[in-house]
Amino acid sequence: SQQGEEDPQALSIQEGENATMNCSYKTSINNLQWYRQNSGRGLVHLILIRSNEREKHSGRLRVTLDTSKKSSSLLITASRAADTASYFCATDLGNDMRFGAGTRLTVKP
């Protein structure tokens, strides 16, 4: 069964705009990770945020985590056409990691 649920399911923006994707989960976690998947490829790890962290940055990515609400968000600033992909949150439950259904992001040039 899938643990995380991303919202929205699909997002279409213009190049240069910011993209925000949300993830909600159900049980306590050790950490939460975000992955990107380009069409026809495997997943690529983007960023990991521990359960005791509230915010983390990596380049144009900003991730927040609210354990009280069991939710996380991924912000991509100044989006580029190359950011077009599916984005998945993954909740680490210890020896078990569960992926959500993903948000399909399209960035139009």
Added chain:
Amino acid sequence: EAGVAQSPRYKIIEKRQSVAFWCNPISGHATLYWYQQILGQGPKLLIQFQNNGVVDDSQLPKDRFSAERLKGVDSTLKIQPAKLEDSAVYLCASSLLAGAKNIQYFGAGTRLSVL
């Protein structure tokens, strides 16, 4: 550093036939995962190995799916016999550690079509 290698990239079979997928993880990675990704969904864990031992196979349909990781390196996933609903991408991933902070590195996957 070489990534996770999977083969074949594509496979088309008829229902009730058998199929096998192969995965070579990143050198030194003790943990290996097989996922099933149905179109439009996120990856679903089928089985997790720690070295050559099974850590979690709770979501593996054991009546038709089997997996092994001999010598704690390469792994094969087999489906026998295949059903139409097995059509999916099968992803292999590996990580240095299991448990918390286990960043996973994925292969490109094998796309299976069952006709």
